[in-house]
Amino acid sequence: MAILETRQLNKHFGGLHVTGNVDFALQPGEMHCLIGPNGAGKSTFFKLILGEHLPDSGAILYDGEEITRAKPFERIRKGISVKFQVPGIFKELSVQQNLTIALQHHVAPEILQEEIDRLLAFLKLSQDRKQLAGNLSHGQKQWLEIGMAVALKPRLLLLDEPTAGMTPDETFATGEMLQELNREGMTLLAVEHDMAFVRQIAHQVTVLHFGKIFAQGTIDEITADERVAAIYLGEVDA
Amino acid sequence: MSSASRFTSILKLIEGPQTLGKGPKFWSGFSVVLLAACAYPAFADSYDVGNNVYFFNWLFMAMGLSLIWGYGGALSFGQTAFFGVAGYAYGVLTINLGDAYGLTLLSLVLAVGLSALFAAILGYFLFFGRISGVFLGIVTLSVTLVLERFMAQTAGPEWAIGKARLNGFNGMGAMPSLTIPWPGGNIVLYPDVTLYYVTLALLLVCYLGLRILVNSRFGNVIVAIRENPMRAEMLGYDVRKYQLATFVIGSALAGLSGVLYTSWGNYITPASMGMTAASLPIVWVAVGGRTDLTTTIIGTLAVLMVFQSLTIYGSQYALIVMGTLLVITVLIAPRGIVIALISPFMRRKSKLEGER
Incomplete structure (x- = not known):
């Protein structure tokens, strides 16, 4: 059974159809990338999955259970977690506190510190635990947020452009982090522009265009598809 | 957890990341102020x-x-x-x-x-x-x-x-x-x-x-x-x-x-x-430093005392001073004047901790 499934999902803002009849299924253990030109509806699709927007019609199922109208925090409690595009961290709080807040509601107080140390090591932030999160470098902020998302021990992790603004080295290191999480059993769905990164991590790729699924397959199949190249050059209409 | 150890773990929260002031120095200062208030x-x-x-x-x-x-x-x-x-x-x-x-x-x-x-x-x-x-x-x-x-x-x-x-x-x-x-x-x-x-x-x-x-x-x-x-x-x-x-x-x-x-x-x-009464608490806590309980108390007491002594010369006059004080705070020390005054000491201390 798919861990995440959307059925005929629709969302429009006024006359603009940003998500049109999307049927999408994500298998457990998969690392899946969502690509598409600007305005393809990738972010809206994410917001629908998270409950930030409610769809006009269609259904969203998580692990076979319908969550179409569930509140965002209820979806998180079921095992979905997210890393936003712009780092969503608590800037005025220390790195340690950022992780504490992510961990405290499901980790017993006795092992909280142990868990924080483990995450800090994983994120390569052990030296910066007392630093205010707002003082970290951009790449470190992205990692901290990935850490907060992972702290919830989700079964499904959504990542909206996780490497935006990172150096090539940081991007590669991020890919390795995500692969490690995937090996531990986490399913990942990422919106991403950086094709080298997509090639590094993705098992499957879905191309969105004008709110519809345009193509699906492995990265090699997608890059070989001339129609996909054409939509990035603006040569295919909806 | 036994009830005694739960009680101590609750008591420990009296110091923490969300409050300024910790350690023997702060609490001895606190005791002196409290004793002075009692005396x-x-x-x-x-x-x-x-x-x-x-x-x-x-x-x-x-x-x-x-x-x-x-x-x-x-x-x-x-x-x-x-x-x-x-x-x-x-x-x-x-x-x-x-x-x-x-x-x-x-x-x-x-x-x-x-x-x-x-x-x-x-x-x-x-x-x-x-x-x-x-x-x-x-x-x-x-x-x-x-x-x-x-x-x-x-x-x-x-x-x-x-x-x-x-x-x-x-x-x-x-x-x-x-x-x-x-x-x-x-x-x-x-x-x-x-x-x-x-x-x-x-x-x-x-x-x-x-x-x-x-x-x-x-x-x-x-x-x-x-x-x-x-x-x-x-x-x-x-x-x-x-x-x-x-x-x-x-x-x-x-x-x-x-x-x-x-x-x-x-x-x-x-x-x-009324309007005047409703706006004064904003001034008190903004001036002291609203993000901390201790600076809020210090700021509120200071502003109230200044306000009271100015009211002798006329309450409208005192209100203008309060408004000015709020504007100055927002422009110069948006986190609060008391916090701005103590933050150089705090920064030096945390830097020292980092060097250790």
């Missing part, structure tokens, strides 16, 4: 001591606003609404029930409870309706102004609850002071040395209790909501419930101020919920 009545005229309880009365409201605004990030302009509701409720209850058998203490609890209930109802619509930012300020300000207008038109004899006349703009008076039943004669808390110690003790309990609250898991979540509500929600927290709980606690503290003030002066007027 003060021995060196002053008891009439002055009773008068100066006035300053303590407002600190509960200031701490409540620090919790809602400084920690929770929700600018409530309505602290005076809860102050007024509790103050009038105390008046109506005690005038009807009298001061025997500890009924004034029951009235205190009921009046504060009523303001908390009012905050819960208002807060439900605000936070579950996802009203935030400047709109929260506008709605809460409107509520306090509506209450002021309403109470102002209750001058006629038809506006009475039981024996208690509301009295419109003239204000309601002649309610009994808080009275503690005691073997061998009730202790009436007139503005005097006894009231001073009782209020000081209440203040101490609220201050330490709030320190524990803001350093607890609950406190972690409310500062997280201040920093980034969407992230907090996406960590699985029902942000609305936390905001509502914070609002109710902070507003109930304003209610406590209202009861103490009404009992202290045996008087409350609609003006206590």
